[in-house]
Amino acid sequence: MKQLVILTLIVALSGSFTFAQISDSPLGLKAGTFSVSFSGGAYIPVDGKYSSTLDIKDLLETGPELGVSLNYSLSPTLSIRGSYDYAYNYFKANFRPLDKKPAFHAPMISTDLVLKFGTLISENGTINPYCFSGVGVNLWEFSSDGTCLGNVMTSAKGKDWKKASLELHTGIGTEVYLNSNISLFAEGQLRYIFSKDKENFGDDFGNLLFVKISGGLTYYFSF
Numbered sequence: 001m002k003q004l005v006i007l008t009l010i011v012a013l014s015g016s017f018t019f020a021q022i023s024d025s026p027l028g029l030k031a032g033t034f035s036v037s038f039s040g041g042a043y044i045p046v047d048g049k050y051s052s053t054l055d056i057k058d059l060l061e062t063g064p065e066l067g068v069s070l071n072y073s074l075s076p077t078l079s080i081r082g083s084y085d086y087a088y089n090y091f092k093a094n095f096r097p098l099d100k101k102p103a104f105h106a107p108m109i110s111t112d113l114v115l116k117f118g119t120l121i122s123e124n125g126t127i128n129p130y131c132f133s134g135v136g137v138n139l140w141e142f143s144s145d146g147t148c149l150g151n152v153m154t155s156a157k158g159k160d161w162k163k164a165s166l167e168l169h170t171g172i173g174t175e176v177y178l179n180s181n182i183s184l185f186a187e188g189q190l191r192y193i194f195s196k197d198k199e200n201f202g203d204d205f206g207n208l209l210f211v212k213i214s215g216g217l218t219y220y221f222s223f
Contacts, residue, residue: 025124026177027220028073029116034221035071037185040064041214043087043106048195048208051156056208060104063089065212071114079114081132087212090146101146102153106210108167108191110136118175128175128183138167138193140208156202166194175218186215 027033043065048056069083085108090101112134121127141162142153153161171189178184193208195201 026118026126026128026180026183027222028128028175028177028183028218029076029118030222031073031075032222033073034223035073035218037067037069037071037216037218039067039069039185039214039216041067041212041216043089044211044213045089045104046190046209046211048193049204049206052204059091059095060089061092063087063103065214067214067216071218076119077116079116080111081114081134082111083136084109085212087210088146088148100144102142102144103146105141105143105148106193107139107148108136109139110134110167110169112169126177128177129173130175130187131170131172132189133170134168136167136169138165138191138195140165140193140195155200155205157200159200161201163195163197163200168192168194169212171212181220183218183220184215185218188213 028035041064043063045057045060045062050056050059065085065087067083067085069081071079071081073079087106087108089104091103096102112132114130114132116128116130118128118130121129139162141160144151144153155161169189169191171187173185173187175183175185189212191210191212193210196205196207
């Protein structure tokens, strides 16, 4: 996992030292273009209560995350993006039963607005820093055996410990164009899950905050 984080940071920092030009203006910096992106990274628990005595960051390990997104450029500086991400985090070893490996699963469907700064650097440049914010639905659950759609754990209220929760997210990234159609990117974001539900999960389980660090490849196209 450390190697993945280091690789992601290298891609992000490479934009700070790359000043080469490509022959055609990148499609990502033009209006009316589409793109599809594939990413992978780390999903890191940061804040939130699991119980009255245990924080989520102390319960869960850092886990893997995979994602795919479709983007449409409204203008050279603004895009709208729809994404599907899936992440999971195993319980740390000292919180696992001897014969099981419980986990937190988090399929996420989201949309966001992306503000791009590439044209401020150069019309035909290879670098496109950006920031984004959006909203989504997190279909999280705690699984007693670690499998997705497996045996859902029971909360303190005797309910299935899962929910479709509202999620807000915001982040920054850097995109480096290899040519007019293909780019590599790295980004980091905060994802805040409104998971608190006193009726179903009790008074102690709260809203959850995760950090997602990822990198990937984007292919741009137009009709």
